[in-house]
Amino acid sequence: MKGVHFVSKQGTEYYYDDLTGQIFPSEQVDCSLLGDQFQSLASDRANMGLYINRDADQQDIEDYLCKEANGFKQLLLEVTSFCNLRCKYCIYSDHYQFTKSYENKHMTFAVAKQAVDYYFSNFKEIHRRNPTRSPVIGFYGGEPLLNLRLIKEIVEYIKLTYGEYEGIQYNITTNGIQFTEESQNFLTKHDFSIIVSLDGYKENHDRNRLKADGTGSFDEIMKNLQTFRTNHKGYNKFAISSCYDFKTDMFQLMEFFDGEDLFLARLASVDANNTTYYEQFAHDDVQTFFENLTSMKELFLNLTARNQIKKDSFLYSLVGLNYSELAFHPMMNEKRPHMLPVTASCIPGEKIYVTIDGNFHMCEKINTYYAIGNIEDGIDYGKIAEIINNFKNKVCGNCTECNVTRFCNICFQQCATDHEFEKKDSMCDNIETHVKSMLIDFINVLETNPTLFEEITIDYYKTIYEKVGVVLE
Template sequence: MKNNSTPFVHFFKTHKANYIYDFNTNAILKVNSDVYDDIQQFVETGELNSTCPDSKEVISSIQRQGYLNSFRWKEILHPASKLLPYYLDNCMQMLTLQVTQACNLRCAYCTYSGNFVNRHHSNVRMSYDTAKKAVDFYIKHSTNTDKLNFGFYGGEPLLEFELIKNVIEYIEKNSEGKEKGYNLTTNATLLNEEIVSFLQEYDVRLTISIDGPKEIHDKNRIKKDCSGSFDTIIENIKMISEKFPSYGDKVMFNCVLDPRNDFGCINEFFTNYEGINGFYSSFAHIAKEYIINDVYDTAEEYSKQYDYEVFKLFMSKIGRLDKKHVSKIVEAYYLNIKNAMIDNRPVTAGMAKIGHHGGPCIAGMHKLFVNAQGDFYPCEKVSECSEAMKIGSIDSGFNQDKIYQLINIGQLTENQCKGCWAAKFCYLCALFADDSGNLSIDRKMFYCKQVRENVEQQLKEYCLLKEMNFDEEDVYIL
């Protein structure tokens, strides 16, 4: 069992090499098997007894360079905690309005389908007065933000197109001097020339939900009468391409991947289907955080096909396969590794006394989700039925005590987080601790093993890519 006087590290291997992730410096050390075994024994027993002189010298050299330190965080505290009032008063970055909770579809995996805790379809719509108050609140609290970003969300937001028009026109009149960006996510069944013309006029980025070819899309994305929505969506996409060709660069698709479907069919659709393949597409798996009965287990064949596409992706990154053969579906997989292991993993010499695991954004600042009734939430992913996630309202403003609690969700599991080697890569925010309106230690801990497994896999695959350029030195610092 690890103790607090031994190196705070994590061990992992690829088929080719041995690695040690050093928590305090954030470095990855490639070492030979003797060094790897000796440091592992040191961590397990508290004693460094090397029978190999070369190994002992290498370990001493690594320690002199500042690695293999035993230091742990003394306190769990989000770095934004002390300046939280300032951030909320001046630095809001995005406002998302739930213009309606109504929808003209009944998608099987929708969070309002009845298969998720406490959330159901309703006919609640946002009033223009509530929308204006939300916009005014955002403008007032974003004086240090260069660009104002607005999102329109549902339900199906185009059921409230007149409201969206009025809100955008209100924003344009009341935010002079600020650059603005608009985003709208839609099932695309209600699109027409009038709507697209307006969206084009104001450069609204349009995300269209489509899950693949007709036989796959229509399994989940159905209308109230249980008929499929694919044909309607395709006709509207054709209308955009034919009558608004210059608007195409503002349109993208989002596919929700149901692992019970055939991966190859979905991949073929987004790669070769005329009228679809020219647009950017993003892919996400079904959100399960509030699900009641999970019927979306990943099928073995689906996993095999997905892993094979990841393999092809890696081959393209080392120049052994043309990028045109890489599935769009797995492109984000590499971006996640790049983001975690390259862009946001600075190797440092300092050791902070205070820290917080990754995951929590500054709720209300990075994004403020305002539901149809005017209540505040950190984002659209959390349940607006959860009292734990409610961070204020149009009438009362921000509840800073609640926000402080959410960004410091690591304090809920403080002792575990202080000793977790994967803390800096953790993606758990308060959403993963929300248990029917209460922040639960058990629920948060349920996801911890998954985080560590995912992070270790990312470490391994990052190192696999790097190995193509390694020389044969015994020690290599990444």
């Protein structure tokens, strides 16, 4: 058996079994007592090594994406590379060596149209095989609202050309500067899922999210948000994305978001992969941050014990959501594709990100050295197979020995350089250490309030993710 032994705050010993994804009191762990269902899982997981070691080929990829209807879940268009902010942690900043620098280019209607036509020509077959699927079209940048004209043209073109598809989902992520009445009216009229980036209280936000002239952007964004909430009160496809780092006062952040009653779709630390961003922080910054984070976990635990934690609160987004998602890892992990049975990587082509030049990429987060096709030739299934095989060879060599494969968060983006995939020696050890700590915290919560997550279901997560335009399939 592979897994992790740990002890809760109350002194009870537990064992997390990576084979089944279940947590047992240590004295109950006996492989012979797990039953037929778990023995079947044992066989499936035993074959994991075969899939890791066997190279994927072009036909595997095409079958998975097309015949098995796993591809074309979303088309994401980089409608502009221009941005009116110069965020210090932006992936296009000098802190991230493997991504492109700032540009001032717009996508043309001709490129966007060709990408849309290709997407729908393939989605037709996906929809035939899975009638529950809806087309999902996203707009990205740069700052996408700087090219609102093209967004309007594409939405109108889709309406006129592909109107037979009901429930087409549109989504957009904006920094909020161009989130004016004009854009708000258009986006809500067409039922967009809208995410606005806002890093909380003014001091924290303006420390990183600066305009091109070096001034802060907080006041303009908050003014636009107030206009939106006044004019579109009750619009339910709206949320906030927020980042924090070691200089963020987490208690002040909590006070801001709870006070403003803003729904957090994403609350995460600044990306620490392939970056020099974190070199700026002193030891005292790091120590103070983790002391405050520990205090917040204790506060969460105390509120949980009194059954006073609110599911829509900042504290639940920061602490509780990780634990509630953990409860579904066993179920959700069984849906991993056989070509990549471990790590958090998708199969490129499940989503298509189209850059201004018409090249296809697996997502908006990875650098531009890993194109998977273009608008002229379509998806290159052979290239995708090559990417997967290189990733497995460079990153997944020790996965069969891992004790926490179901919690691995490594993906292509984290390991991508300008020529190949590279995994830091400490990455796997850090993941196992983090998972063990998370398991302890999770059990501490359940020992305090065993019913806390009972009403949290897969339908709950579908509701949350659909609110912000994310496809769960």
